[in-house]
Amino acid sequence: MTAMGAAPVPVIGDAPQVVSVQRGVALPRRPEPPLFGDFMRGIWKENPVLVQMLGMCPTMAITNNVINSLAMGLATMFVLLGSEFIVSLFRHRIPTEVRIASYILVTATFVTMVDLSLEALTPGVHRALGAFIALIVVNCLVLGRQESFAAKQPVHRAVMDALGTGLGFTLGLSIMGAIREVLGNGTFLGVQVMPAAWEPWVIMVLPPGGFLTLGIVLLTLSAFREMRAQRAAVRPGRRIA
Amino acid sequence: MGDLAWIVISSMLVSNFTLVMFLGLCPFLGVTQQVQTAFRLGIANTFVLVITAMSAWFLNRYVLGPAPFLRTIAFIVVIASAVQVVEMMIRKHYPALFRQLGIYLPLISTNCAILGLAIFQSNRGYNLIQGLAFALGAGTGLTLALSLMASIRMRTELSTVPSLMRGMGVVLVIASFLSMAFMGFAGLGAS
Amino acid sequence: MTTPALVVSASPHLRAKDTTPRIMWTVAASLAPIVLAGTWFFGVSALLVIAAAAAGAMITERLLGKSGSIWDGSAAITGVLLGLTLPAGLPLWMAMLGGAFGIGFGKMLFGGLGQNVFNPALIGRAFLQASFPVPMTTWPTVGDAWWSLRGDNFAFPFTHPVTLDGLTAATPLGLLKFEGQGTSITSLLIGNTTGSIGETSVVLILLCGAWLVWRGLMNWRIPVAIFATVAAVSAALHAVRPSAPGALFMLCSGGLALGSVYMATDPVTAPVTRNGRWIFGAGIGVLVVMIRVWGGLPEGVMYAILLMNAFTPFINKGTQPRVFGTGRRAPT
Amino acid sequence: MTHVHVHGGGPPPAAQEAATPSWRLLATLGTAGAVAGLLVGAVYQLTITRVEAHRAEVMRGAIAEVLQEPARWDTLYMEGGKLVLRPVGNPGKLPRVFQGYDASDRRIGVAVLAAEPGFTEMVSLIFGFDPESGRLLGMKVLEQKDTPGLGDKIQKDSSFVNQFARAVAPLKGVKRRTGSDPGDVDVISGATISSRAVVRIINNAVARWRPLLVAYHGGGTTP
Amino acid sequence: MLEKLGFRHGVHPPERKELTSGLPIRRMPFPGEVVLPLRQHAGKPAVLVVKKGDHVERGDPVGTADGWMSVPIHSSAAGTVTGVEWWPHIDGTMALSVRIAVDRYALQLPRPRLVPHWEGLATTEVVKAVQEAGVVGLGGAAFPTHVKLVPPANTRIETLLVNGAECEPYLTSDHRVMVEYPARVLYGVRVMMGALGVSRTVIGIERNKPDAIEALRAAIPTDLDVSVLPLTVKYPQGAEKMLIKSVTGVEVPSGKLPASVGVLVQNVGSVAAIAEVFETGLPLIERIVTVSGRGVHTPANLIVPVGTKLRDVIEYCGGITEDAGQVIVGGPMMGLAQANLDAPVTKGTTGIVVLAQSEMRGPEVYPCIHCGRCLDACPVFLNPSALGEYAMRERYEDMEPLHLADCMLCGSCSFVCPSNIPLSQLFSFSKAGLRKRKAAVA
Amino acid sequence: MVLLSMAIIGGVGVVFASFIAAAYMKLRVWEDPRIDTVAGMLPNANCGACGLPGCRAFAEQTVEGKIKPAQCSVINAEGVAAIAEYLDIDAGQAVKRVARLLCAGGFDVTSRPVEYRGLRTCAAASSVAGGGKGCAWGCLGLGDCATACEFGAITMDDAGLPVVEPALCTACGDCVTACPKDLFVIRPLEQHLLVQCRNLLTGDAVLEQCEVACTACGKCVQDAAPGLISVATGVAVIDESLLSQEDPAAIARCPTNAIVWLQGAQFVRHADASRRAVA
Ligand SMILES: Cc1cc2nc3c(=O)[nH]c(=O)nc-3n(C[C@H](O)[C@H](O)[C@H](O)COP(=O)(O)O)c2cc1C
Ligand SMILES: Cc1cc2nc3c(=O)[nH]c(=O)nc-3n(C[C@H](O)[C@H](O)[C@H](O)COP(=O)(O)O)c2cc1C
Ligand SMILES: Cc1cc2nc3c(=O)[nH]c(=O)nc-3n(C[C@H](O)[C@H](O)[C@H](O)COP(=O)(O)O)c2cc1C
Numbered sequence A: 001m002t003a004m005g006a007a008p009v010p011v012i013g014d015a016p017q018v019v020s021v022q023r024g025v026a027l028p029r030r031p032e033p034p035l036f037g038d039f040m041r042g043i044w045k046e047n048p049v050l051v052q053m054l055g056m057c058p059t060m061a062i063t064n065n066v067i068n069s070l071a072m073g074l075a076t077m078f079v080l081l082g083s084e085f086i087v088s089l090f091r092h093r094i095p096t097e098v099r100i101a102s103y104i105l106v107t108a109t110f111v112t113m114v115d116l117s118l119e120a121l122t123p124g125v126h127r128a129l130g131a132f133i134a135l136i137v138v139n140c141l142v143l144g145r146q147e148s149f150a151a152k153q154p155v156h157r158a159v160m161d162a163l164g165t166g167l168g169f170t171l172g173l174s175i176m177g178a179i180r181e182v183l184g185n186g187t188f189l190g191v192q193v194m195p196a197a198w199e200p201w202v203i204m205v206l207p208p209g210g211f212l213t214l215g216i217v218l219l220t221l222s223a224f225r226e227m228r229a230q231r232a233a234v235r236p237g238r239r240i241a
Numbered sequence B: 001m002g003d004l005a006w007i008v009i010s011s012m013l014v015s016n017f018t019l020v021m022f023l024g025l026c027p028f029l030g031v032t033q034q035v036q037t038a039f040r041l042g043i044a045n046t047f048v049l050v051i052t053a054m055s056a057w058f059l060n061r062y063v064l065g066p067a068p069f070l071r072t073i074a075f076i077v078v079i080a081s082a083v084q085v086v087e088m089m090i091r092k093h094y095p096a097l098f099r100q101l102g103i104y105l106p107l108i109s110t111n112c113a114i115l116g117l118a119i120f121q122s123n124r125g126y127n128l129i130q131g132l133a134f135a136l137g138a139g140t141g142l143t144l145a146l147s148l149m150a151s152i153r154m155r156t157e158l159s160t161v162p163s164l165m166r167g168m169g170v171v172l173v174i175a176s177f178l179s180m181a182f183m184g185f186a187g188l189g190a191s
Numbered sequence C: 001m002t003t004p005a006l007v008v009s010a011s012p013h014l015r016a017k018d019t020t021p022r023i024m025w026t027v028a029a030s031l032a033p034i035v036l037a038g039t040w041f042f043g044v045s046a047l048l049v050i051a052a053a054a055a056g057a058m059i060t061e062r063l064l065g066k067s068g069s070i071w072d073g074s075a076a077i078t079g080v081l082l083g084l085t086l087p088a089g090l091p092l093w094m095a096m097l098g099g100a101f102g103i104g105f106g107k108m109l110f111g112g113l114g115q116n117v118f119n120p121a122l123i124g125r126a127f128l129q130a131s132f133p134v135p136m137t138t139w140p141t142v143g144d145a146w147w148s149l150r151g152d153n154f155a156f157p158f159t160h161p162v163t164l165d166g167l168t169a170a171t172p173l174g175l176l177k178f179e180g181q182g183t184s185i186t187s188l189l190i191g192n193t194t195g196s197i198g199e200t201s202v203v204l205i206l207l208c209g210a211w212l213v214w215r216g217l218m219n220w221r222i223p224v225a226i227f228a229t230v231a232a233v234s235a236a237l238h239a240v241r242p243s244a245p246g247a248l249f250m251l252c253s254g255g256l257a258l259g260s261v262y263m264a265t266d267p268v269t270a271p272v273t274r275n276g277r278w279i280f281g282a283g284i285g286v287l288v289v290m291i292r293v294w295g296g297l298p299e300g301v302m303y304a305i306l307l308m309n310a311f312t313p314f315i316n317k318g319t320q321p322r323v324f325g326t327g328r329r330a331p332t
Numbered sequence D: 001m002t003h004v005h006v007h008g009g010g011p012p013p014a015a016q017e018a019a020t021p022s023w024r025l026l027a028t029l030g031t032a033g034a035v036a037g038l039l040v041g042a043v044y045q046l047t048i049t050r051v052e053a054h055r056a057e058v059m060r061g062a063i064a065e066v067l068q069e070p071a072r073w074d075t076l077y078m079e080g081g082k083l084v085l086r087p088v089g090n091p092g093k094l095p096r097v098f099q100g101y102d103a104s105d106r107r108i109g110v111a112v113l114a115a116e117p118g119f120t121e122m123v124s125l126i127f128g129f130d131p132e133s134g135r136l137l138g139m140k141v142l143e144q145k146d147t148p149g150l151g152d153k154i155q156k157d158s159s160f161v162n163q164f165a166r167a168v169a170p171l172k173g174v175k176r177r178t179g180s181d182p183g184d185v186d187v188i189s190g191a192t193i194s195s196r197a198v199v200r201i202i203n204n205a206v207a208r209w210r211p212l213l214v215a216y217h218g219g220g221t222t223p
Numbered sequence E: 001m002l003e004k005l006g007f008r009h010g011v012h013p014p015e016r017k018e019l020t021s022g023l024p025i026r027r028m029p030f031p032g033e034v035v036l037p038l039r040q041h042a043g044k045p046a047v048l049v050v051k052k053g054d055h056v057e058r059g060d061p062v063g064t065a066d067g068w069m070s071v072p073i074h075s076s077a078a079g080t081v082t083g084v085e086w087w088p089h090i091d092g093t094m095a096l097s098v099r100i101a102v103d104r105y106a107l108q109l110p111r112p113r114l115v116p117h118w119e120g121l122a123t124t125e126v127v128k129a130v131q132e133a134g135v136v137g138l139g140g141a142a143f144p145t146h147v148k149l150v151p152p153a154n155t156r157i158e159t160l161l162v163n164g165a166e167c168e169p170y171l172t173s174d175h176r177v178m179v180e181y182p183a184r185v186l187y188g189v190r191v192m193m194g195a196l197g198v199s200r201t202v203i204g205i206e207r208n209k210p211d212a213i214e215a216l217r218a219a220i221p222t223d224l225d226v227s228v229l230p231l232t233v234k235y236p237q238g239a240e241k242m243l244i245k246s247v248t249g250v251e252v253p254s255g256k257l258p259a260s261v262g263v264l265v266q267n268v269g270s271v272a273a274i275a276e277v278f279e280t281g282l283p284l285i286e287r288i289v290t291v292s293g294r295g296v297h298t299p300a301n302l303i304v305p306v307g308t309k310l311r312d313v314i315e316y317c318g319g320i321t322e323d324a325g326q327v328i329v330g331g332p333m334m335g336l337a338q339a340n341l342d343a344p345v346t347k348g349t350t351g352i353v354v355l356a357q358s359e360m361r362g363p364e365v366y367p368c369i370h371c372g373r374c375l376d377a378c379p380v381f382l383n384p385s386a387l388g389e390y391a392m393r394e395r396y397e398d399m400e401p402l403h404l405a406d407c408m409l410c411g412s413c414s415f416v417c418p419s420n421i422p423l424s425q426l427f428s429f430s431k432a433g434l435r436k437r438k439a440a441v442a
Numbered sequence F: 001m002v003l004l005s006m007a008i009i010g011g012v013g014v015v016f017a018s019f020i021a022a023a024y025m026k027l028r029v030w031e032d033p034r035i036d037t038v039a040g041m042l043p044n045a046n047c048g049a050c051g052l053p054g055c056r057a058f059a060e061q062t063v064e065g066k067i068k069p070a071q072c073s074v075i076n077a078e079g080v081a082a083i084a085e086y087l088d089i090d091a092g093q094a095v096k097r098v099a100r101l102l103c104a105g106g107f108d109v110t111s112r113p114v115e116y117r118g119l120r121t122c123a124a125a126s127s128v129a130g131g132g133k134g135c136a137w138g139c140l141g142l143g144d145c146a147t148a149c150e151f152g153a154i155t156m157d158d159a160g161l162p163v164v165e166p167a168l169c170t171a172c173g174d175c176v177t178a179c180p181k182d183l184f185v186i187r188p189l190e191q192h193l194l195v196q197c198r199n200l201l202t203g204d205a206v207l208e209q210c211e212v213a214c215t216a217c218g219k220c221v222q223d224a225a226p227g228l229i230s231v232a233t234g235v236a237v238i239d240e241s242l243l244s245q246e247d248p249a250a251i252a253r254c255p256t257n258a259i260v261w262l263q264g265a266q267f268v269r270h271a272d273a274s275r276r277a278v279a
């Protein structure tokens, strides 16, 4: 292991591969998946927010309304796209010793570009996102995709992956943003959607509300999965007489 | 002195990096199964934060004066490289320490808390001492949050909850409760 | 001799009298005087709010809990205690939501009775406090007839309550913090001061607690540790800086009495070891004074207890009893 | 942990892999850095004018608001313990205030920037006041992170903000103003702390700048 | 001695000794069949020496000791061996047992034998006589007594502690022994003191047995340093380590034997059994058993031949009542519930308690509410609450550092637990599970 | 400005690249990177069935050539092939072994004279009067083994017996340790003869407890190759060293179906089915 080379990207959450390993179906040698698969995977099956739980900081910090979530999602997608493209393009040229430093450099360049452009184009949104634009550099998602995908795949696949993952990220953020904005403010995209007498749940736009919202979303999803799994198969396990 | 105390208290409790500012959440959610690991990660993180505070101060002071928009790039490259070099040094010269802390270094050399610290420190124009106080406060707060989370998760490990509740959902709800509890520190020292 | 239908089970084959439901229901019953006093001071509104919180808690327990778990009585305690920490004029829908949140997220999600890390009643309250801060800090005055209503209990679910400004007042702690005004200790002891329903009569709460301690159903170390630390720390502060409130005021004001006697003692969320309980109580005491004196908020009992709840697993590990025949403590 | 993709795993290294020559490391990072600098610099050049214009516009609007639409203003810098119009050193780093004039070039007051902790994080604001009488002209919160729905009322609640267009420093935050003390400011119920923070920030700034301003005007000439 | 005498923690279960404490010991008639498991004691089972069809006299060996940590088993009645079979044992397993059809017309007199006169014997010969008589601890654990008479190298026994605490509810067999045979107990003490070379003996008796205290005090010979110490009535006062703490104020170090603090503890019944060896020459073939509980018609203190089936003993006591729910061998705190009443009384059987259904623990179990009562009950200061949570999830390895090994399964914790958690049961199988896992790893 | 920023970032890059280069030259600790890759390709179940302390140890030994990929009992054939291909080595061979239950006494064929009241786990029940089951040796049916099996290979069937799915079983031995009655053994999948009973009672005594118990009647001893089976202890025992001589004929006359001829899983609709499969 090179010292920083294999910076393990913490894959957390109910990582699906663990389950497959437990069933003894170890690491299938998949055939080259179609490009469309690269794209779709990031959107649902390996959704960065809802499944892989990467890039949690922006997910919590800026999703108190939908606009910010969308903006952050798209900004991240742009950075992903740019940096996966570059990393994939130069994947055979970068010496391992400075691999991470180079990746970060690439990412940081795109981030700064986005940062500056946002400030010029939509100062309001830029202000709302604050430091978290700059923090895209260290979003575990970006580094993770570079390491585990772009560094090993040809350019066209890396691009599809970036698009899918970016879109998935945006989707996840927007779901959070929508829930938090509607409950916490009574509005959606700034438009009042709840009745005027609606008492907003301030907690939703506070820090605890961020954790709580994602918690509830994840619980709902796993309840859903559980239900489906139960319907699909008789689970092995203890039979309580 | 009062100023330094406020920086420490504020970054540790009032604006706890993890629970209030939302920085460094990936390790907070991902590496808190064991108290010992979480604690070590927190210590390693504090260590990197201190390196960061120094690097950021150095860069702001001597390099980035004419082009502050290069902050993000410069910070991150310098921090990442510095951590890499330090990690290799520890690995070579203090293998025991490396086994305890070093293995976490790559994991955190590039997380949000680190860069966040550098950016906030620059935005607020802290000098070196203030920056170090900020780093120590933030690091302690991070360690606290990580360890608390881990100890609570170890307790919930023992519970007989349905499998549905064993995923990350519960962890996030716990985080939410911790964050609620930390709201009690709001305004501490400000009034 | 015919062999009867024998049952085999593990030893010991005898057990002590107290059972968990019995403990829970006795504690719940001991809250009755406090509920009545609240009603006396704040009118039927108080009773309605408590009932709504209890209903929210118990319905949720019924829906999400194991069958029959509602009869163990813990949800009833949670509901009533939550109700006691609310302002009497709170819309009933909020009280009910708080109860449901406290039980649903604060307890059932962790696996139900005994497995929760945070005090469910306080989780419910913290949720309400953060969600609806204005209604949660709008305190009706004491003094009207006990059959009158306060505030806007009947606000339609999920809508704004309408508050009539003239009928609200600041709590003794709020008065002190934001207005620099004190309140007489006698009023605090009797309880005819503004505040949440159950944080009024210190004397009554202490009496009820003492009865439970005497029955052996409640731990006395935690409240004693809290009172002692709060008294010591605030007396010291007062000595250094006379503008800080004195020990007696600190002890008698706000939710300290109810919180120490009924909430910090929740066995589930407090440490299980004796030394742990001292530490836990002392921690709460220090945090309460810290938040009240230096913090932004006038009152910190709820946050102090929740914070120490978070430390409980740690404290438990650190205070394992010394095992017989060993010189030192068992390692964690 | 990481999902290892078997495809493209590459041939196994025979033995200890030879380290990449250092010039390659230097070249890689150096080139990458230069290219990155190029890109970022270019984007910066492209955007800077708009960004600066926008920043200036925001500042202009804020000053105009808190000085009640002055005709023009001067920027005064604090250098060497006193205020000067044209500093000797680099003005970029000096603390400053904005001296406003009305159409007939009379001084109407100064706008001052100030920041201190609020309920959670720093509250930064700008306010205008007349150094002679101490009367406030206006206040605008530029940045705050206090609780949405509560603390953020110091920025959004107009009845709170409007009080700062007439009160006289030193201010005092009170609940339900009754008397007619010109220094009294009604705090927002539910956000007492944030409100009081505003009051405190203004009082501190006034205390800091007022003597300097009085000295400046007393000693200097009014154009 | 500055330290307060007594041990900390412990519980107060209802005593219910009044059912039998006033009833004199009676001899039960011989049953039609006795079944003698070869495994009745701690250590190695005895080695079979009879075969089907053999005739045995009362007191003849059916099994001999298999080495040092073992004792022989003797026939408790004259009769014919009808088989050697796997037979239900009171511990719930099956054990290889010798079935003997009792000769209905035999006089049941033992073969005439030489009664060793202990005073002329060397210590080793006393020990040998005790082993050959098959004497084991009658306090419950059935630990071979001769092993205890030879203290481990580099330890010295200074005090002989006779355990007359009998802290288990219902049981009164030791009580009756002390009231009725004080001289025999003291003769046994004399033998042991001689064999061990100790100068001091303390007989510890719970205060709820004033007649026993009186009787023993009255019988103490002047030439021996023997004292009777009344003890607080508290469970488990009779547990070895607690008793030593109560009497000497010293805690036996964790994982060590009492000998490490210079003490040897022996149950009064065992002491009396040693006396019998040197009085009558008879091996251990019968013992005193309390039959009690609301589920049995006529409670009694009986001398029962070892090997008598539980069914026969209970039937002799009038059988069990309509509402009987559980038959327990031993006391209700540590005793074992029986599934099969064909299991025989063994040397370690102190009592048979038949509980009425109304007395039984209910089946409903609640989660641990962390009330801490178990911590305040555990006499060895463990944290049963934490141990129980690990045990429930089968995390035995995590229990080891919490001193699982020090748990003596006394059941105090389960007794007080308001949630009715079977803590001591959890610990008993956790110990087994841990042992097994360690073996699997090794 | 553009040039300045190129200079700054380029400069920073060069400076730190030289730091890293210097550090690499002085401080590098080399480790075969293939170990990481192989460790990543292993299932990371850390079950220990291979006899090594964990998957990483297995990876190290595989790279060093001390152990063959196929000796991991969890990984599937594709995974083995992948590792073998990656390292360009022989995949090796492993005898597939599975857990077998030495009891066939489900609820339907055994007696339960008393009620056990308490925790519903085998470990707990077995510590109380044998758990209330008539047969003191037999399976309690409370599924500790199913809980212990991390691979989900064990399902409790309708009769309360654990059924091991050979495809999922990795022979890790967790069930062997978990069963308080010691009823599991690890056997090669290709061993067909199995006596599904451990009850040492003989003759009619055993039939009172269980209908499918081994009565030690000795018929299988006569029908099998000499010495393969013996009933001296009260239950039929198969001599594993003579397994090459096993033959389905041995089970033909068993009066209780206690001895079976297995092909794949146990309890494929109970003993009858396996008998039929042979016939
Ligand atoms: C979740 C929460 C957020 C709060 N946010 C603020 C805030 O942003 N600004 C503030 O001054 N007080 C805030 N508070 C403090 C309380 O509202 C405090 O009681 C109030 O400032 C003083 O009450 P009063 O004005 O009704 O007397 C907050 C309290 C809570 C529980
Ligand atoms: C392995 C083992 C060895 C023992 N060795 C001795 C010994 O050498 N001397 C002795 O006096 N007691 C010895 N004992 C007996 C114990 O001290 C104790 O008296 C016996 O286990 C019965 O204890 P109980 O009835 O309290 O459960 C030993 C016990 C065990 C389990
Ligand atoms: C919880 C517990 C309670 C016990 N209670 C008694 C008792 O009341 N009387 C007694 O003689 N032995 C009791 N014992 C057994 C003693 O610890 C000890 O083994 C015995 O006195 C040694 O004497 P023995 O070898 O002659 O049986 C108890 C053991 C335990 C673990």
Ligand SMILES: Cc1cc2nc3c(=O)[nH]c(=O)nc-3n(C[C@H](O)[C@H](O)[C@H](O)CO)c2cc1C
Pocket (backbone or CB within 6 Å): C023, C024, C027, C074, C075, C077, C078, C079, C081, C107, C112, C113, C114, C115, C116, C118, C119, C120, C121, C122, C217, C218, C219, C262, C263, C264, C265, C266, C267, C268, C269, E369
């Ligand atoms: C002395 C005592 C105090 C209690 N205090 C609380 C409390 O403050 N809040 C609460 O929700 N439940 C309380 N309970 C009930 C119960 O322990 C609580 O609901 C558990 O946290 C549920 O797992 C208490 C119970 C007892 C016996």
Ligand code: SF4
Pocket (backbone or CB within 6 Å): E377, E378, E379, E380, E381, E382, E384, E406, E407, E408, E409, E410, E411, E412, E413, E414, E423, E424, E427
């Ligand atoms: S059974 Fe074990 S843990 Fe429970 S009280 Fe007795 S010694 Fe303590």
Ligand code: SF4
Pocket (backbone or CB within 6 Å): C272, E367, E368, E369, E370, E371, E372, E373, E374, E375, E384, E385, E388, E413, E416, E417, E418, E419, E420, E421, E423
């Ligand atoms: S007595 Fe029971 S409920 Fe109380 S702490 Fe112990 S195990 Fe838990």
Ligand code: SF4
Pocket (backbone or CB within 6 Å): F101, F122, F138, F139, F140, F141, F142, F143, F144, F145, F146, F162, F178, F179, F180, F181, F182, F183, F184
């Ligand atoms: S095989 Fe063993 S562990 Fe499995 S159910 Fe039967 S008794 Fe229990």
Ligand code: SF4
Pocket (backbone or CB within 6 Å): F098, F099, F148, F149, F150, F151, F152, F153, F154, F164, F168, F169, F170, F171, F172, F173, F174, F175, F176
């Ligand atoms: S636990 Fe038993 S059944 Fe499961 S995989 Fe391991 S050996 Fe096979």
Ligand code: FES
Pocket (backbone or CB within 6 Å): A054, A055, A056, A057, A058, A138, A139, A140, A141, B023, B024, B025, B026, B027, B111, B112, B113
């Ligand atoms: S630490 Fe992963 S996004 Fe912040």
